[in-house]
Amino acid sequence: MRKLILGVIGALPVVSFFLAIICIIYPAETLAMDQHSWNNQEKAILRSLWLGSLGPLPVDPSNKYSDNPKAAALGRKFFFEDHFSGNQKVSCATCHREDYFFTDNLPLSHGMDTTPRRSMPLMGVAYNSWFFWDGRTDSLWAQALGPIESKLEHGISRTMSAYIISKYYRKEYENLFGPLPEFMEDAFPQHARPALDDPEALKAWVLMTPEQREEVNKVYVNMGKSIAAFVRTIVPQPSPFDRYVEQIVAGETITSRMALTDDEARGLRLFIGKAKCTNCHNGPMFTNSDFHNLGLPQKEKGEPDMGRAAAITGVLRSEFNCLSKYSDAHPNDCLELRFIDTSDKKYVGAFKTPTLRSVTERPPYMHAGQFATLREVLEFYRSQADNPELGHKGLTDKELDQLEAFLHTLSSPVSSLQAEVK
Amino acid sequence: MKRILLIVGILFFLLAGCAAKEEQTTGWYEEFKKQQQMKEMEAEHGQMEAGQMQETAAEHGHMEAGQMEESAAEHGHGEVKVTKHFDESLTKLTDNNLYSLELVVPDKHLKMGVNTVEIIVHHATGGDVAQAELTVTPWMPSMDHGVMQKPVVTERGGGLYSVDNVVLSMTGHWQLQVKVAKDDKEDTAVFDFPEVKAMGHEHAMMHAPPPEDLDFSTMKMTATDAFHVTYQSIGGQIRINRIHSWELTIKDAAGEPINDATVTVVGDMPEHGHGLPTEPKVSTMGVGGFYRIDGMKFTMPGWWVVTISIMANGVHDSVSFNLNIL
Secondary structure (H helix, E strand, O other): OHHHHHHHHHHHHHHHHHHHHHHHHOHHHHHHHHOOOOOHHHHHHHHHHOHHHOOOOOOOOOOOOOOOHHHHHHHHHHHOOOOOOOOOOOOHHHHOEHHHOOEOOOOOOEOOOEOOOOOOOOOOHHHOOOEOOOOOEOOHHHHHHHHHOOOOOOOOOHHHHHHHHHHHOHHHHHHHHOOOOOOOOOOOOOOOOOOOOOHHHHHHHHHOOHHHHHHHHHHHHHHHHHHHHHHOOOEEOOOHHHHHHHHHHHOOOOHHHOOOOHHHHHHHHHHHOOOOHHHOOOOOOOOOOOEEOOOOOOOOOOOOOOEHHHOHHHHHHOOOOOOOOOOOOOHHHOHHHHOEOOOHHHHOOEEEOOOOOOHHHOOOEOOOOOEOOHHHHHHHHHHOOOOOOOOOOOOOHHHHHHHHHHHHOOOOOEEOOOOOOO | OHHHHHHHHHHHHHHHHHHHHHHHHHHHHHHHHHHHHHHHHHHHHHHHHHHHHHHHHHHHHHHHHHHOHHHHHHOOOOOOOOOOOOOOOEEEEOOOOOEEEEEEOHHHOOEOEEEEEEEEEEEOOOOEOOOOEEEEEEEEOOOOEOOOOOOEEEEEEOOEEEEEEEEEOOOEEEEEEEEEEEOOEEEEEEEEEEEEEOOOOOHHHOOOOOOOOOOOOOEEEOOOOOEEEEEEEOOOOOOOOOOEEEEEEEEEOOOOEOOOOEEEEEEEEOOOOEEOOEOOEEEEOOOOOEEEEEEEOOOOOEEEEEEEEEEEOOEEEEEEEEEEEO
């Protein structure tokens, strides 16, 4: 027994000697690899953020044309069509610029006039549960219809839209959706819509026969469904971050080959760990598609923006929601609407988590363009130490640098359905 | 020889340690006894105080009665007073001064989720009110709506009524409307709770890390062992940001399936202080104690607590499941 103990004690110096040798031989490689070695839990998180985990476009049960290429092609034309506006100069692409990740570079977007919020980037938008900053529609096609009748955006009406379609897009429309009535001026008012902010248009709308209103709504809805079929095709391409995840999963160990630098990898480690960014920016689109109040500065003048709280009743009552007669969905498929959280007090001043893909390429930031640079955003988050949902406190300046460096690795081109080559 | 000495030495140390511990134990026990005695003395003292309090309350009631002399006279009653048994309770006279209600709520605060409260009903002129019909309605005045779930009232005797399944679906301003009906006489009082908070979300709780030995089992007994509950996510592993459904199995303590329970689901993130992003709905399958919860969704990774409250066979009990969402 004593011999055994003595034996073990005697072996200790020998073992430590070999350990020391190993440490002398390998230190450089081991230390450098530290930033790129991830445990299984971390690897699982990296995989969950990887674009490859995104999966095919989710089925939109409320839009049976959503994966119809013809509808997408027509929707693409609608998307860039200036005629759908009060001054014939505004299209969807005005605020969702193809050369700017389908958003614009203004703090507050400008259509016919300046809107109260910033335009949302459209890449991967089809993966959302709710649309607009406040989620006031539950489908992409209903979303597409909102700006058309907004005075500040396109500033026209559904009757005008039907008229334009019947005049310029008759053949393509009829190919897809069947016979299209004439929406001539003498039979249909040019500017009629069921809206309280425009008494003249409302009056004109009410004076139409129910059949006429139904005809107009049908065309208007099909217009939205076509635009949605196109907007669905706007998706991000793999970024350096995605290539990095592939390397990690494949077991790549040579530092110089890594798609991320040491600092970028440190930023990623903070992103999924200490900085708790994945609380909300999770999944391959880096968003949970949920609504949060970050305590952002309110604008100086006017009513405070209530965000999600003001949108809940609206989406439940919307004439174009998933449970409406214009939806193609079986009521059971309208999951988000059926189980919508109606506790509006919880959502006062709450806005949707936006995607972070290509975030560094498209300033300004936040729902009303409150910050011009990403650094300001990170500084703001750090300042909100008391907000339990954020919890980014205790980050050093250097760590903010690393986070910012990591966010740059999320940049990638956007692909979308291109116009047919003739 | 040395080894024997060593062993003896170790034994001696152990013995000494035990002796010291025993000494400590004795000390602790005596301390406890002392505390008990102190408490008893305090309680006696407290009773005296309570007696005084009751008088004061009665006086107060008298004053109020003075102000409301007309209505009291109309009803042909004597002095109208508020009766109060517990320091930590809320009292109210019903609108027409028929009854004095005492509402006992843990910590005087209702919380988001499922609550149980006690109500003691007295005649405003004194005396317990037994065999009254109590209707309790949670109400949100700002939203002008109540809740789907009906509170369940059980009479305990001596004017005491237990109210189970008081479900408050969100935080904010709530009221409890209490209607007392007996012998064709009906009267109502409204208790006001201006700020109902989420469960356990005192600020100090936030940022609390999850306990290290968190129990993630999907099969549990309810808090007071009334029911045996199992849950299973339909469609395999729960994925973040996906609306999905759960299958729930509820059995009584003897293992018999329960098919007619009233089930309420509240999801909660103890580290962040917010609930589920959806309002799940529960439906019974009618056989085998199976229930389906539709509309479950988790939008943040980390520690979630899903509390399932069950009301069946006149028993109200609940169980909390821990989940780690990735």
